[in-house]
Amino acid sequence: MGAEGGRQKAEGQRQEQPSAIRHPPSADEVWAALAHVPDPEIPVVSVTDMGMVRDVTVDGGRVSVTFTPTFSGCPALHVIRDSIGEAVRALGVEDVEVRSTLTPPWTTDWIQPDARERLRRYGIAPPAPAGDSPLITLDPEPTRCPRCGSLNVRMTASFGPTLCKRLYVCESCREPFEGFKSV
Numbered sequence: 001m002g003a004e005g006g007r008q009k010a011e012g013q014r015q016e017q018p019s020a021i022r023h024p025p026s027a028d029e030v031w032a033a034l035a036h037v038p039d040p041e042i043p044v045v046s047v048t049d050m051g052m053v054r055d056v057t058v059d060g061g062r063v064s065v066t067f068t069p070t071f072s073g074c075p076a077l078h079v080i081r082d083s084i085g086e087a088v089r090a091l092g093v094e095d096v097e098v099r100s101t102l103t104p105p106w107t108t109d110w111i112q113p114d115a116r117e118r119l120r121r122y123g124i125a126p127p128a129p130a131g132d133s134p135l136i137t138l139d140p141e142p143t144r145c146p147r148c149g150s151l152n153v154r155m156t157a158s159f160g161p162t163l164c165k166r167l168y169v170c171e172s173c174r175e176p177f178e179g180f181k182s183v
């Protein structure tokens with residue numbers, strides 16, 4: 001939802017450049033290109049799937065992209081920044097600015113609905129919408145095994161391979177899996 005707001009704002013700032021030899025891409029074209037930039041840690045979803053891209057502004061030949069990393073502790077910040085910059089430059093844009101912002105902080109609510117399903121198939125338990133539970137800061141929502149659907153899972157580490165995820169093991173099918181922290 002936040003991404004939609006950013007998109008409309010970006011379109012409002014779009015400018016026609018009839019005299020330019022190479023027309024700058026529209027904000028829509030930039031969004032479409034960013035939809036192919038994979039999350040550096042989870043290749044089945046893109047940075048737009050994860051709701052990380054907050055704003056795209058095309059101003060003449062200059063393209064500015066603002067993104068919010070999924071977690072401030074994620075070590076992939078510079079990878080995301082470079083990937084976004086490369087995707088925009090591939091559209092023929094030379095003047096690219098990629099900014100990251102932590103305000104407002106990323107929330108698992110920004111993950112696109114179809115991406116949640118892909119995360120589940122990939123073996124990562126999708127987070128429950130953070131707004132669903134008033135106890136979210138005290139008690140994480142029940143996590144379901146992505147393989148068998150069992151709720152009988154046990155957290156084995158509060159921080160997975162990155163700060164973004166937790167490690168679980170399913171007590172029903174014994175499958176270890178990763179889950180997102182809802183934030």
Ligand SMILES: [Zn+2]
Binds near residue numbers: 170173175
């Ligand atoms: Zn299971």
